[in-house]
Amino acid sequence: MNLYNEFNRNDLEPDKLAALHLPLTADQKIDISFRGNPQVRVDALRILSEGRIRCLGLAILLAKGLSILSPLIVFDDAINAIDHDHRSGIRKTIVKSDHFAQTQLIVTCHSNEFIKDIRQHLPAQHRADCQVYLFRNHAGDYQPRVTGNVPSKNHVVKARASKEALDNREALASCRQCLEMLSEKVWRWLASHGLGVLNLRLAGVGAEPGLRSLGLSGGAGWHQDPLHHGGRPVADADYRINRRPSCIERSTLTAC
Numbered sequence: 001m002n003l004y005n006e007f008n009r010n011d012l013e014p015d016k017l018a019a020l021h022l023p024l025t026a027d028q029k030i031d032i033s034f035r036g037n038p039q040v041r042v043d044a045l046r047i048l049s050e051g052r053i054r055c056l057g058l059a060i061l062l063a064k065g066l067s068i069l070s071p072l073i074v075f076d077d078a079i080n081a082i083d084h085d086h087r088s089g090i091r092k093t094i095v096k097s098d099h100f101a102q103t104q105l106i107v108t109c110h111s112n113e114f115i116k117d118i119r120q121h122l123p124a125q126h127r128a129d130c131q132v133y134l135f136r137n138h139a140g141d142y143q144p145r146v147t148g149n150v151p152s153k154n155h156v157v158k159a160r161a162s163k164e165a166l167d168n169r170e171a172l173a174s175c176r177q178c179l180e181m182l183s184e185k186v187w188r189w190l191a192s193h194g195l196g197v198l199n200l201r202l203a204g205v206g207a208e209p210g211l212r213s214l215g216l217s218g219g220a221g222w223h224q225d226p227l228h229h230g231g232r233p234v235a236d237a238d239y240r241i242n243r244r245p246s247c248i249e250r251s252t253l254t255a256c
Contacts, residue, residue, distance in 0.1 A: 001019070001020040003063055003093060004017055004056050006089060006093045007055045007058070008052070008055065008089055008090040009089050010089065014034060014036025015033070015034060015035075015036065016034065016035050017034060018038035019033045019041070020032050024062070029043045030043070030044040030056070031044065032047070032048075032056075034160065036207055039117065042078060049068060052086075054080075055090070057087055058090070062094075064097075065103070066094070066099060066100075066103075071103060072104045072105075073084065073103055073104065073106070074105075074108070075094075075106065075109075077108055077109055077110060077127065078090075078107075078109075079111065080110075087111075087114055091114065091117055091118055091121065092121070096121060096123070115132065118130075119152055120152050120154050123133055127152070127154065129132075130152075132150040133146055133147065133148050134146070134147040155174045155175070155178035156174075158171075159168075159171045159174035159175050159178065176211065180216060183214045184214050199217055201213045
């Protein structure tokens with residue numbers, strides 16, 4: 001139940017589960033009750049959408065794996081038919097929580113974005129432990145084509161690699177992508193704490209806010225009131241960029 005609620009962390013509090021009753025015989029049902037009305041039990045398969053049923057099934061299987069101290073868990077295309085918000089909740093639960101810190105995880109997925117998001121949000125101390133393999137259809141010999149050591153798409157890792165290769169333009173591009181991701185993340189976090197109204201400069205009617213304006217306004221917003229999650233800062237970004245070719249003197253990015 002707790003894993004299901006973590007998958008659905010963005011749901012309203014009354015819509016989260018208060019109780020989960022698993023069947024003991026073949027003719028029984030999976031009953032749930034919601035925090036908004038915990039006294040009423042309903043049939044989960046009747047009340048939940050297909051995506052939420054998949055989240056519930058995944059949560060039950062993962063809880064079983066944790067209960068038997070399984071050293072290995074395989075996610076075989078587990079996010080199929082699950083929307084983006086719930087995919088984000090699943091990713092945060094399996095990657096950033098402590099539930100599976102001692103468990104080896106194998107994730108197979110048709111979504112490149114989901115794999116990219118996992119690598120993007122891996123804690124720094126675990127990035128070296130992550131290996132990605134790309135499987136393609138056979139070329140006529142009925143043997144799958146496997147590519148190992150797929151380069152990381154983590155923006156910080158790419159920026160550092162480009163800087164080491166003296167490719168400052170590419171390093172700056174990766175830094176910008178990272179700053180875009182962090183700016184959006186900080187803005188969402190500010191909004192969840194009632195500080196989401198920002199003063200932004202626009203180039204014209206219908207124009208998108210510039211990254212510099214968003215970064216400065218978001219930074220001023222979170223410095224109004226230090227935001228923490230589980231005792232950790234939401235995000236910390238420190239850049240010093242010059243106009244000369246050796247443009248990146250230091251870039252340190254941390255996101256929890």
